[in-house]
Amino acid sequence: MRVAVLGVGAIGGLVASKLARSGCEVLLCTRGDTAQALDAIGLLLETPDGRTIALAPDRWRVFDTNQSDIPTNIQGWADYAILCGKSHSTTELCKIAEQVLSLNGVAMCLSNGIGHMEKLSNFIGKNRVLGGSTTHGAIRIGPGEVRWTARGEITIGAIEGSDLEPVEPRIDSLLSALDEAGLNPKWSEEISKVIWTKLLLNVAINPLCAISGILNGEMLLHPELFEAGLAAMEEAARVATAEGVDMSDIDLAQSLEDLCRATADNRVSMLQDIMAGRKTEIDAICGEVIRRGESFGIPTPRNQTLQALVKGIEQSTRS
Numbered sequence: 001m002r003v004a005v006l007g008v009g010a011i012g013g014l015v016a017s018k019l020a021r022s023g024c025e026v027l028l029c030t031r032g033d034t035a036q037a038l039d040a041i042g043l044l045l046e047t048p049d050g051r052t053i054a055l056a057p058d059r060w061r062v063f064d065t066n067q068s069d070i071p072t073n074i075q076g077w078a079d080y081a082i083l084c085g086k087s088h089s090t091t092e093l094c095k096i097a098e099q100v101l102s103l104n105g106v107a108m109c110l111s112n113g114i115g116h117m118e119k120l121s122n123f124i125g126k127n128r129v130l131g132g133s134t135t136h137g138a139i140r141i142g143p144g145e146v147r148w149t150a151r152g153e154i155t156i157g158a159i160e161g162s163d164l165e166p167v168e169p170r171i172d173s174l175l176s177a178l179d180e181a182g183l184n185p186k187w188s189e190e191i192s193k194v195i196w197t198k199l200l201l202n203v204a205i206n207p208l209c210a211i212s213g214i215l216n217g218e219m220l221l222h223p224e225l226f227e228a229g230l231a232a233m234e235e236a237a238r239v240a241t242a243e244g245v246d247m248s249d250i251d252l253a254q255s256l257e258d259l260c261r262a263t264a265d266n267r268v269s270m271l272q273d274i275m276a277g278r279k280t281e282i283d284a285i286c287g288e289v290i291r292r293g294e295s296f297g298i299p300t301p302r303n304q305t306l307q308a309l310v311k312g313i314e315q316s317t318r319s
């Protein structure tokens with residue numbers, strides 16, 4: 001099975017190394033020093049039980065996305081494309097997916113944020129797109145070095161109105177490959193709700209951990225932070241409900257507490273971005289809640305404050 005992993009940061013590095021180790025042929029599409037490191041020395045993956053797995057560079061081929069043209073030998077090469085980049089790179093990665101996928105190839109996006117499956121559908125058609133979401137926790141230590149901090153799941157589901165079903169060989173093979181790789185795949189009939197639920201958790205945890213510089217588990221040691229996160233999450237849940245996604249059966253406080261416990265030793269991706277002086281995903285997380293809230297006349301003051309604070313910190317660390 002040929003899998004292209006597009007965007008090889010923390011989650012991309014985890015997915016790519018687990019798939020390569022379990023026997024998939026892997027194409028890595030990433031840029032700059034990460035592309036160079038993966039091509040020249042490979043990747044070191046630290047597992048949650050403290051082992052270090054070394055993946056030699058001959059485990060995959062690497063395409064540096066800084067190059068303008070996609071080489072002909074990888075055009076139409078992949079059976080699957082898994083987008084794992086930052087949410088602001090989704091459009092660029094969709095264009096690459098369109099080119100590296102075979103005619104029947106299927107794509108999904110595991111990036112934080114919302115609206116990725118719709119974007120992918122615009123490029124390759126909804127019958128080749130799956131919705132995806134992950135609760136694995138990982139930290140990018142450096143180019144070619146990833147620490148897998150928390151075992152989670154990868155949830156996959158079909159976009160509304162698409163022909164894709166879990167019994168179809170293309171989907172069944174993907175689920176089996178992810179399972180053999182130890183990435184805990186699950187099929188969901190309600191993928192929009194799964195993606196919204198992940199967004200709600202990101203709204204609650206990412207900005208506050210990024211602003212205060214704490215690990216996920218430490219949210220539980222500061223009730224005032226936990227309550228602030230929960231309040232932002234409640235705003236986002238109102239927006240989800242207005243979009244027709246029923247969140248009434250989800251205990252928001254419990255699911256936030258569960259995530260903080262399950263990923264206690266993780267540093268949220270937004271804090272990793274701030275520490276590395278990178279652009280954060282705040283626009284795709286709180287920004288998207290604010291934007292969609294405005295279209296329904298739903299006020300989202302907490303998300304606005306979090307967005308403003310993260311943007312302020314982002315600007316000061318980037319300059």
Ligand code: KPL
Pocket residue numbers: 112134135136137138201202205206216263266267268269270
């Ligand atoms: O998605 C994450 C992130 O850090 O962006 C969680 C699940 C919160 C793990 O830290």
